[in-house]
Amino acid sequence: MLNRTLVPQSAARLIQDMIQSGELAAGEKIPSQREFSTKLGISRASLREALLTLETLGLIKTEAGRGTFVAERGSAANSGMAPWRYSDSYSVFDVFQTRIMLEGNIAALAAGRLTGNQLQAMEAATKQMEDCWAKQDLLANVEADLEFHAVIASACSNAMMRALYQVVREQLTETQRQPIPITEPARMKASIAEHRRIISALRDNDPVRARQEMENHVLNTARCAGLNP
Incomplete structure (x- = not known):
């Protein structure tokens, strides 16, 4: 049984594990929220959030x-x-359009400000994305993606942009989860390569290239979702 203070993301991980192990079989109906939340020892609000995350990732369907x-x-x-x-x-189109503008500028303003440890953390997150995709650990794949982008945002020289990133982070996060169910292996491979080009531009302290690589990365993610902002 889970601790009642467990965050929804941890509850989502437990349910994903239940699906991958076969404890919850493909096509099986998820128990009622009342029953399931009691079984897991979490609040119904935490369970609802966990289920929404898993549905966005394509692991469950309502x-x-x-x-x-x-x-x-x-x-x-x-x-x-x-x-x-x-x-x-906001429409998903609006959020992707905002991501391109905001994260492109953030990447440019982070160039020259990232420490060696931060660059290593981004490399580790990118490798985790790659490894977790191979295992189809979708939650960990997205968590690593979120960490990659958060490290860049934390190094941005503009305090208001850093604050704005945090204000809209829930919506940005959803655009990172949303295309996962329709992401082909070749697109994930390309996305990981894009991350590495962003790291290279930031390591070289090249703000123009960092902006271009980040904008291209977010635009390609939007196109994967069927959009062209």
Whole structure:
């Protein structure tokens, strides 16, 4: 049983493990939130957040009037992406467009400011992305992606941009999860290569190249999601 203070991301990891081990089989209906939250020893709010994360990653699927089910293997690419959870506030197009502008500028303003330890952390996060994709540990793959981008944001010389990044981080995070169910292995390989080019530009203290590489990376992610902002 989980500790009741466990964060939703840890609950999502436990459920992902249950799916990968077969404890929750493909096509199986997820227990009711009341039952499942009691079984896991977490609040229903934490469970709901965990399930939303897993649905965005294509591991589970909610069917109107029927409930929530473990996704069938190989079905995610056919069923497309999960509904955009922030549609009441911003479209996914708007968020990607903002990411290109914001993260491109952040990368340019981080050039020359990253320490050796930070660059190593970005390299480690990129390697973790690669390794976790190979194991289909989708949660850890995205966590490593988030860490990569967060390190760059933390080195940005503009305090307001750093603050703005934190304000919109939930929406930015969702655009990093959203395309995962339809991401082909070749696209993930390309994304990892893009990360390494960003690291190279930052290591060389080249703000122009850092901006270009980051904008290209986010644009390619948007195109993977079927958008062209």
